[in-house]
Amino acid sequence: MKHSILDSLSLPAPKEIEAASRGQRELATYLSTKQETQKISIQDAHNETHQIELPTSALTLLMAVLGELAVGNAVQVVPVHTELTTQEAANILNVSRPHLVKLLEQGQLPYHKTGRHRRVLFADLMQFKDKRAQESNDAMQELADQGQDLNFY
Structure with missing residues (x-):
């Protein structure tokens, strides 16, 4: 059985958190987003210090990963061009696989076929998810505005 890039997630241990x-x-204290690259120092097992130059974008991503780990969340980096199965995509959207297939067939979410199997690009899935969240927020705001207009408290 082929393992997915999304299969092996484990929650961080208390010491890791x-x-x-x-x-x-500490990283937030020193991170300067005005530079393209920055140098950091690490110590190896022999307490020797090594300087490494990294893109600022990577350090910003590292800060986001550390933030998620700090609140006890599992984190996994997924390349945007990763192809997901319909089940993996459905799991990310928290919908059933048949519902996801219906969204694909209605053209609401792009996909392609690999043989007989449908595949969804991770980037397309995240774009769809963001669009859906924005539409939901807009609808909630509209309801709140109507409630204010009608003096519903």
């Missing part, structure tokens, strides 16, 4: 929280705070 603490280290992530501390690391995020």
